[in-house]
Amino acid sequence: MxxxxxxxxxxxxxxxxxxxxxxxxxxxxxxxxxxxxxxxxxxxxxxxxxxxxxxxxxxxxxxxxxxxxxxxxxAMYLYKAGEWQKQYSLDLSKEEREHIVAVLNDAIDTLWLRPERLWWEMIEDRITQITISTLGQEAPIEEKHKYDPDFSKRKKIRDYMLPNLAWFNVLVAWSTSIDITREGxxxxxxxxxxxxxxxxxxxxxxxxxxxxxxxxxxxxxxxxxxxxxxxxxxxxxxxxxxxxxx
Ligand SMILES: [Mg+2]
Incomplete structure (x- = not known):
């Protein structure tokens, strides 16, 4: 069917x-x-x-x-002529990405949520989206589970950022992350x-x-x-x- x-x-x-x-x-x-x-x-x-x-x-x-x-x-990739080829990629502009990163850093510092220990980098620029992993991208699963089980820390970060990210979609995602993409x-x-x-x-x-x-x-x-x-x-x-x- x-x-x-x-x-x-x-x-x-x-x-x-x-x-x-x-x-x-x-x-x-x-x-x-x-x-x-x-x-x-x-x-x-x-x-x-x-x-x-x-x-x-x-x-x-x-x-x-x-x-x-x-x-x-x-972004989308299809297999053609023996390799995966990018069909398109709806990138955020450099200015948009810099703006998002600045707003994120401001939120974390203002809310005193910068962790004492980070496992690898906190902010990841995926070009089409910015992802923040609040404990760092390589944080162990157990630490991630303990960090924000009720989403409250990340909701605070999101609420603080929203007025400055009007044209973006701010999504509290799994375990420690927040994803920011273009709206919609x-x-x-x-x-x-x-x-x-x-x-x-x-x-x-x-x-x-x-x-x-x-x-x-x-x-x-x-x-x-x-x-x-x-x-x-x-x-x-x-x-x-x-x-x-x-
Ligand atoms: Mg899934």
Whole structure:
């Protein structure tokens, strides 16, 4: 019934910032043989290069069915002539990115939220979005879980910044991060971009994600009427893929 299966990445196809396991790789390849497939993630392209792409091999026929959509489809990559090629990238300008970073630093200092210890850099410029990881990008998972379990610290940062970031989307994300993109970018936007590029219709797509609940970053596609499948674990996703490839 569906022609196009679009997935979230972290928590759905792979562990958070982790590699796709070999069983998933096999299932995913079988899926690519039958369907058009997309992965829409808030993560940057470099994470796809680590978590997914090198594990899928180099079969051009299969890989030509995959749409790689980092930072919520503000960039897109397709496999052509033996390599992943950037189709477009809706970059923030240098001035916009500098402005966002200045507002972020001001918020953290004014609110006394600069941590004593940082694991690698706090602010990451992904060109299409700025992400702040309040404990640093390499903070251990246990530290991340302890830092802001009720989101209150990051909501404070967001509320402080909002008046100065009127044309941007400020999203409190998983564990310690806040993502800032151009206004209107979310996974519904990601699906719309996908439809533009692939000519697929809204009711031919199913979107599979682990955060399909109000406030979750996989919820927006459901709000624009995309059929959505919520999974709770990566094993759930495997089960669902098996049901599609029989
Ligand atoms: Mg997820």
């Amino acid at each position: 569906f022609k196009f299966i679009a997935f979230d990445m972290d928590g759905t196809l792979t562990p958070s910032k982790g590699k796709m396991d070999s069983e998933m790789v096999e299932l995913f390849k079988q899926l690519l043989a039958k369907y058009q497939v997309a992965i829409i993630s808030w993560g940057k392209y470099e994470l796809f290069q680590m978590q997914v792409l090198p594990h899928l091999g180099t079969d051009e026929k299969l890989l030509s069915h995959l749409y790689v959509c980092p930072t919520c489809s503000t 970018v979310d996974k519904a936007y990601g699906i719309r971009k996908l439809m533009e590029v692939s000519w697929v219709g809204l009711n031919e797509i199913i979107f599979v994600g682990d955060a399909v609940f109000p406030g979750g970053n996989d919820y927006p596609p459901l709000e624009i009427g995309v059929t959505t499948k919520r999974v709770f674990t990566i094993e759930d996703t495997k089960e669902y893929i098996r049901s599609l490839i029989v």
